[in-house]
Amino acid sequence: MLYLQLKARATLKPGEQLLLRHIADAMDAQGEKVLDLPVECTKKEGVWRLPAMAAVKAALPYFPDITVLGPSECFVHIIPESKRNMTHLLRTVFAFLILMVGSALAITWFHADVNMLDAQQSLYRLITGHQPENDWMITGPYAAGVFFGVALFYALLGKRRTVAPLEIKLEEYRQSAEQASGLTP
16 A cells, blocks of 8 residues: 655756655555655656656556545646756846835835825824924834834744745745646656
């Protein structure tokens, strides 16, 4: 008896042999892990949908009784190492710049629409009883507060005890991209 639990995704380099351990957790009836069985898959670069039957086919000659648990398919990402690192870095920098400029414009336009400076000066006068000497005394701490609020919301600072909303959205995006582009080898 063999128990197979497919993983959601596996990442390989071009030419690397796909093994059962890459796409599934497998354990026989005695509780020993069975992981080094070769699985048939294309060697082409891209994202490939690998059905559970491919794992069953690889293990069937050794284990006539197989139980499949978990997802019914695994997405195999075949990506060259150099392409993965350089492309990832460039996309990250480009996305960061676009998001930074866009968010700065959005916050600036929002503050102009609601006249945030007057509101902050009124609040400062209400608390301290006198007019602020410099507008930076108000806007500096406010900007730092916005930064730390966003960083805490997305769990960018400190040790993570929970899954951040950004990670959830990225995982949802990855799954929908795999579903849209996944090909069966």
